[in-house]
Amino acid sequence: MKVHNFSAGPSILPQEVLQQASDAVKNFDGLNLSLIEISHRSKNFVAVMDEAIALVKKLLKLPEGYSVMFLQGGASLQFTMVAQNLLKAQNGKAAYLNTGTWASKALKEAKLFGEILEIASSKDKNFNFIPKGYNIPEDVDYFHCTSNNTIFGTQMHDFSNTKAPLVCDMSSDIFCRDMDYSKFDLIYAGAQKNMGPAGTTLVIVRDEILGKSGREIPTMLNYETHIKKESMFNTPPVFAVYVSMLTLRWIDQNGGLPAIEKKNRAKADLIYGEIDSNPMFIGTAEKEDRSLMNVTFLLKDDALKDEFDAMWKAANINGLNGHRDVGGYRASIYNAMPIESVQVLVDVMKAFTKKFG
């Protein structure tokens, strides 16, 4: 029986990707060997890595001058790598926008390596909006933001034009929409939402911003190490890279980011439309900052929680509980989520209101 998987991450992946991944664990490329028991330097796996890197550049329409890496350690390791690679050893300074839990963690890690300015924060309203109208000092080494806040259901829809390099954590909304990615100087994203399984982290960097910190960086934490070795300085996380490549191929074969964005907007319109028109529910994020990926909402009458929970569970919906910092519900509707599953949830909300409203 089909499960409607609204998990916040690790999260839903395309069914055909899961099938191909499962097959490759038994027999990869007709080698009569598993994907996970061959050398990462075999021509078969090198082709996977090359295709994954090429697909990232193609889908994001990156101009010349960018490098793409598949690393390990999640966005959490990027918090320190960004700071160590970009903050100048002498009087290093960076500006951070604080839009939630992960942005706060990024900021905290950077503080070990320089002066960090929190130029704006939405913490006083439990991060239910994206601050705007802030000024980014011209003399910072970079400006850091988080494009989507999984826990709080907010997403940046505009990005500042800064003179400083623009660094963005896109872990929970990478590949969700078509936009000009060349305005970013560094993008990083844990794979486990829109790209693949947990275990690899995509890093995209404009080469010219590197090598300027004057800092001695441990080899594995230095982006230049991985760029030079095309993400094969040491053994890469073969399975996670392979499944990410399959997912990127799936996006490409389904019309690329313009088509993905159109589908994502249709899904978001459907569920936000229900939240706004149904008297039993209320959204938690400011409307203009709502996320295309994570839809957070509350029951107006918490006394009916058990009844609502029983209804969505009976509909085979999974992963709908909200994060403890917000409570209520969170419907994560990542790229691989079909609109049919969103409709199932909307139908449950309607039926709930008919019965208890």
Add this chain to the structure above:
Amino acid sequence: MKVHNFSAGPSILPQEVLQQASDAVKNFDGLNLSLIEISHRSKNFVAVMDEAIALVKKLLKLPEGYSVMFLQGGASLQFTMVAQNLLKAQNGKAAYLNTGTWASKALKEAKLFGEILEIASSKDKNFNFIPKGYNIPEDVDYFHCTSNNTIFGTQMHDFSNTKAPLVCDMSSDIFCRDMDYSKFDLIYAGAQKNMGPAGTTLVIVRDEILGKSGREIPTMLNYETHIKKESMFNTPPVFAVYVSMLTLRWIDQNGGLPAIEKKNRAKADLIYGEIDSNPMFIGTAEKEDRSLMNVTFLLKDDALKDEFDAMWKAANINGLNGHRDVGGYRASIYNAMPIESVQVLVDVMKAFTKKFG
């Protein structure tokens, strides 16, 4: 047709583990969801992590006071993590034994954080033996060694009794033999030889050696972060941990390390016996330091290389080429390699000598 997989790593895994891993990518634990699209905080995956940690402790017979972590970044990231966690901020000093490429890299990374003594090296003989009879200064923060040298086919069969904490990189021979693991204070190992797919790194540490460096360590590089959160500080590499758990279960169900060691010795005796008795081949490592895992050997007459290569390839043998630093051949006979495959190689060597000797 069955391939005899002698790859140095990522390398052969048990067939039944590959089958179970493939199944879980489609449907994990009967959830009708893939292993790679569920929350790492679900009770199903938490049970996997708990079992993996418990199996490591059981198989290595670790006493109380040790913590087990499943991290990311490979042994290469451990090179800097070991140094940052254990080298004192003030006048930190450590002793390293240099037995090969990976030991040299570990030593180089540590130098960023303190005074590193190379107390012995086999570099002058292209690392074809394990140095012995060296003295470890009593005032070092730790002593670091590499138990098995994949490239050079050597393995440590004795470990020094030091007053300083004993740190060992066991990436290529973890779980290959039964011994007293409680003499080690810190063990680390990339998964991709005896434990699982590339993408996770096992770290075992005696808790009492931590927290003494007086150093500010980035959160993700601090062992205490991961111990406190039971390897779930951030999203773990779910698939790699799951397959490692399956492999640990396989070792346990097949008699644990005593039985594994017995099989490994039988395989090693078979192939080394052929190398020593066959006039066409010669081993590269000193006999007393030979590895149970990586058997390195040369053709005495390199002019016959094409003929030998054609014969083993015709026998469906894969991954036998030696590393460029040694040349010749390397038969990696990790835990999951059946003796039948070793016999196929030995038969090819015999047939080759009969034809060309």
